[in-house]
Amino acid sequence: MDTPASPLLLIVDDSRMSRMLIRAIVTDQRPSWRLIEAASGDEAVALVEQETPDFVSMDVNMPGISGLEAAGRIRIKHPQTRIVMCTANIQESTREAAAKVGLHFVAKPITPASIADAIAYFER
Amino acid sequence: MNDLNELQLDALGEIFNIGVGRAASSLSLIVSDEVLLSAPRVQIVHREQAAEILGRSALIKFSTVSQMFSGPFSAEAMLVFPETNALEIVRLMVGPHMSVEELSEYEQEAMCEVGNIILNACMSALADLFHVSFDSTLPLHRFGDAGLLSLLDSSDEPLVLLLQVDMTISQQCIQGHILFLLSVPSMRNLTACLNAYLSEQGLA
Incomplete structure (x- = not known):
């Protein structure tokens, strides 16, 4: 009998520190999850074509296409993928834009509590 | 002295990103x-x-709007907008009911308020994440030339932490710059705070 593969989380952030922090906290809270990283929205969209992640943690303000646009492109092709916008852009308009397309919103800074919130959404 | 490594610069950028995000949230309400x-x-x-x-x-x-911040390190923080955008920001703040003359009257006061919000948001992100506090002076509004940037020329501080952020408000491409003027000892103290933060996060 096949054992189901561990969930795959794609971490998208142009800040290396943020990617390292998310990776460290997720590894702590969900050691079995597999993690991959992208440093831009464009890179994330390309990566998703190679292997579809179960979950995505997406920054908003990045060089190239925005996180919202990248999330939209991923959602169109992979509606089952759960995406959390993990961003310092805490404006109501960003929250609304995220909610409108069914994305969960988590405000930076990245802490064990904010990552726990994202994980709770992923596992809902 | 310009020797922050890649991770330290990245961390500083991300901390300011959080500050600017807070500032944008307040500014969008205004x-x-x-x-x-x-x-x-x-x-x-x-x-x-x-x-x-x-x-x-x-x-x-x-x-320009500037404020002095003092704490574990001291810095003169400065928000720089193109002069033509400043009046537009004031117009957006007070609504369409004022004449250009009236707007000009409020310009200095309004720009001080915008500067106060943005600069304090950036410094509060630093203060919160570094677990420190800063005192600040009242914001001061001035006009300056690109060629001179008299504030920079007259400053005794040799180093400038230059943070460039493009802000777009209401389809107007308003490019704002945020500058932090730091002395060498202050830069050393900022680096120490940064190292403590990275170490607390288990990243150094």
Whole structure:
């Protein structure tokens, strides 16, 4: 009998520190999850074509296409993928834009509590 | 002294990103519109280079708001907008019911308020994440030239932490710059705070 593969989380952030922090906290809270990283929205969209992640943690303000646009492109092709916008852009308009397309919103800074919130959404 | 490593610069950029995100949230409430932000670019340069970098941008005349912050390290924080955008920001703040003459009257006061919000948001992100506190002076509004940037020329501080963020308000491409003027001892203390933060996060 096949054992189901561990969930795959794609971490998208142009800040290396943020990617390292998310990776460290997720590894702590969900050691079995597999993690991959992208440093831009464009890179994330390309990566998703190679292997579809179960979950995505997406920054908003990045060089190239925005996180919202990248999330939209991923959602169109992979509606089952759960995406959390993990961003310092805490404006109501960003929250609304995220909610409108069914994305969960988590405000930076990245802490064990904010990552726990994202994980709770992923596992809902 | 310009020797922050890649991770330290990245961390500083991300901390400012959180600050600018907070500032944009407040600013969007004030101007009743969405504020789009680019990812911040952080550089540590000598002040002559900072004036040169700003001079190379499309800005010709500046509207600046500055504040002194003192705490574990001291810095003169400065928000720089093109002069032409300053009046537009004030118009967005007070609505369409004022004449240009009336707007001009409020310009200094309104720009001080915008500067106060943005600069304090950036410093509060630093203070919260570094677990420290800062005192600040009242914001001071001035106009300046691209060629001179007299504030930079007259400053005794040799180093400038240059944070460049593009802000777009209401379809007006308003490019704002945030500058932090730091002395060598202050830069050393900032680096120590940064190292403590990275170490607390298990990243150093």
